[in-house]
Amino acid sequence: xxxxxxNIGTLAGLNPDGLLKRKGAEMSILLSISDAWLFATxxxxxxxxxxxxxxATAVSYEQQADTVVDAEGGTVxxxxxxxxxxxxxxxSREQEFVDKINGLSYAEIxxxxxxxxxxxxRLHNLSEDELYEQSMHRVxxxxxxxxxxxxxxxxxGLSTEDELKMLRVIRRIKETTPLxxxxxxxxxxxxxxxxxxxxxxxxxxxxxxxxxxAEGLADFIDVFCDEGFFTFEETSRILEAGARYGMRGKIHGxxxxxxxxxxxxxxxxxxxxxxxxxxxxxxxEMMRDTDTMPTALPGTSFFLNxxxxxxxxxxxxxxxxxxxxxxxxxxTPSGDMxxxxxLACIKMRLQPEEAINAATINGAAAMGLSNSYGSLAPGMVAxxxxxQPIPSLAFIPYAYTTPIIRRVFLQGKEVE
Ligand code: NIG
Ligand code: FE
Numbered sequence: 001x002x003x004x005x006x007n008i009g010t011l012a013g014l015n016p017d018g019l020l021k022r023k024g025a026e027m028s029i030l031l032s033i034s035d036a037w038l039f040a041t042x043x044x045x046x047x048x049x050x051x052x053x054x055x056a057t058a059v060s061y062e063q064q065a066d067t068v069v070d071a072e073g074g075t076v077x078x079x080x081x082x083x084x085x086x087x088x089x090x091x092s093r094e095q096e097f098v099d100k101i102n103g104l105s106y107a108e109i110x111x112x113x114x115x116x117x118x119x120x121x122r123l124h125n126l127s128e129d130e131l132y133e134q135s136m137h138r139v140x141x142x143x144x145x146x147x148x149x150x151x152x153x154x155x156x157g158l159s160t161e162d163e164l165k166m167l168r169v170i171r172r173i174k175e176t177t178p179l180x181x182x183x184x185x186x187x188x189x190x191x192x193x194x195x196x197x198x199x200x201x202x203x204x205x206x207x208x209x210x211x212x213x214a215e216g217l218a219d220f221i222d223v224f225c226d227e228g229f230f231t232f233e234e235t236s237r238i239l240e241a242g243a244r245y246g247m248r249g250k251i252h253g254x255x256x257x258x259x260x261x262x263x264x265x266x267x268x269x270x271x272x273x274x275x276x277x278x279x280x281x282x283x284x285e286m287m288r289d290t291d292t293m294p295t296a297l298p299g300t301s302f303f304l305n306x307x308x309x310x311x312x313x314x315x316x317x318x319x320x321x322x323x324x325x326x327x328x329x330x331x332t333p334s335g336d337m338x339x340x341x342x343l344a345c346i347k348m349r350l351q352p353e354e355a356i357n358a359a360t361i362n363g364a365a366a367m368g369l370s371n372s373y374g375s376l377a378p379g380m381v382a383x384x385x386x387x388q389p390i391p392s393l394a395f396i397p398y399a400y401t402t403p404i405i406r407r408v409f410l411q412g413k414e415v416e
Contacts, residue, residue, distance in 0.1 A: 003040045003382065003412050004065035005076065006058065009389055011036035011048060013078040013360055015375035021293070021365040022357045023320035030353035030393065037061065038076060040382035043411035047378060069414070071386045074406060075393070077356070079148020079383035080337035081363030081374045084250070084274050084295055086153050086186075086328035087142070088135040088169050090122035093329045106304055106331065107228055107256060116190040119156040119329055123166065132169045138327065139173055142335040143415055146405050148383030149364060149373045150179055151250070151324075153222055155186030160208050163187050167217035178410035180381070182367045184250055185209070185218035188230050188238050201234045205241040213245035219368075220271065221247040225261040232260035239268040250366070254278045255300075265292050272322065272366040276309035277301055284310070284317050293366040294319055296358075297326035298343035304331050311348035311358075322362035323355065342400035352394040382412035 012032035022029065039047040039061045051058050062068060096114050100106070109115050123131065142150065152170045157163035167183060174181040187204040191197055212218050221242030225235040239249045249270030253261015255277050262283040265273035274295040276283075287294055296309035314321050323344050327335035337359050344355040364374025372381050386407040390396065396404065408415045 001042055001067065001412060002065045003067045003069065004062045005038040005069045005071055005386070006062060007073055008036040008038065008071040008076045009073040010034050010075040010393070011038060011376065012075060012393060013356070013375050014048070015361065015377040015380070018377065019361065019375070020370045021320045021362050024315060024318035027315050027321065027354040027357050028351050030356055032393070036076070038376070038384070039065070040412040043382050043413070045376060045378055045380050045382050048376065069407070073389040075387045075390055076384050077387070078360045078374055078376050079385060079408070079410065080146050080359050081149040081367065081369065082142065082147045082325050082327070082335065082337055083151045083272065083322055083363045083366035084297060084324035084326050085150055085335060086155060086326070087138050087150070087335060088131065088152055088154070088166050088173070089119050089156050089329045090126045090131060090134060091119070091329070092333065093118060096330065100304070110190070110228065115330055116156065117193060120158045120162070120190075120192070123156045124162055128165050128169060131165065132172050135169055135173060138335060139177055139179065142327070143177070143179060143408060143410070144405070145336050145338065146385045146408065147335065147337055148180065148410055149182075149367060149369055151182045151184055151220070151367050153184040153186040155189030155222070158187070158190065158192035160203070160211050163208055164211060164215065164217065167212060167215075171217060178413065178415060180369065180373055180383070182219045182369070183217060184220040184222045185212045185242070185247065186222040186224070188223040188234070190224065190229060201230070201237065204238055209241050209245060213247070218247055220250045222250045222252060224252040225264055226252065226255050226259045227257040232264050235264045236267065239264070239270070243268065248368075250274065254283065262286055266290055271368055274324065275300070277307050279310055284314055284319065287319055288317065293322050293362060295322040295324055295366050296344065296348065297324055297332065298347060299332040299334055299336075299340050300326045301347065302343055303333070308347045311344060311350055315350070315354060320362050320365070321354075321358050322366040323358040324363060324366070338396065338405075339400060342397040345397040352397050355397060356393065383410050385409065
């Protein structure tokens, strides 16, 4: 199948050099051309160009195409790469939202038996089919909002059987949608009821990880390394056990308090360390010249009304930065990456280009996917969206509730 997209006002997120991430000052570079066209063959981008000074090439590609799409002057961007979500969950937790309005903190709600344990109870009572249907509702929503690659975590099961149920639902989403899906085992999200902390950690290591690996259900392993959840030592043991089965780490760290999350992530060469609201200057220093992607979740800070990760500081120190939604029922009931970009600009003082790179190429890098996703170049998967005509790229975070995305293409096919 040959797709030709014409009349593109601005074609942005180009990556002719095949970069795998952008860091420091390079993050403000969002390569783009105007009056552009794009060509994809069997779901892979094969060519692009501008009609300025060379209309003939565009005409010859258009003649070869079996599908011609008119972008009507809109902007084309690579689909968002949301590298941190908990999109498979049961029900919703708006009562806790009200508790928060009334003054309870996230940690207090968790201690009352709300939070993650509340979601685990609901998930336990739902069949695999029902869980899939509920989750697909959210998957369809994020596709419409421009996400083309997503990481999804388990972690609302908290028993071997229910963790496997979640991971099988993630696999089914992988198999039944055009989204690129990466799956992460997060058995160490909270201690299940009826277990001591150490018995639960042993269950994760000795029973859950081998069971997950036996079915090949997880690409990555995650631990909620934070005050009141899992310690540095427990996280280290769990990451080591995951590594024995080929699962690379993606850590929740430095959210509620400085937790050693950065240090433990680096010790185990984790792919990313996420949250970072309580990140210190020493953590930033430690992360220099490492392969671990710092990932901020600005929607979480917004919804929980807590400090934002020091994104500006990280980029100014030369680090790369990814942003992700953290879509989950407790701390961020939204998978809207455009809104995350706006928050990154407004609250973390990122430039629009930096925030877009954080949500595309660097998000892809935080899933190990940036050789095929998160930017536009020949050889990359044709995952992109077309906006309404916009005056400039800065309009994207500026118009922070305007639904500017008109058409979405995944694997070179339009998603209606
Ligand atoms: O990333 N921080 C840990 N886990 C989720 C929230 C989970 C929940 O409240 O359900 C997060 O924010
Ligand atoms: Fe999370």
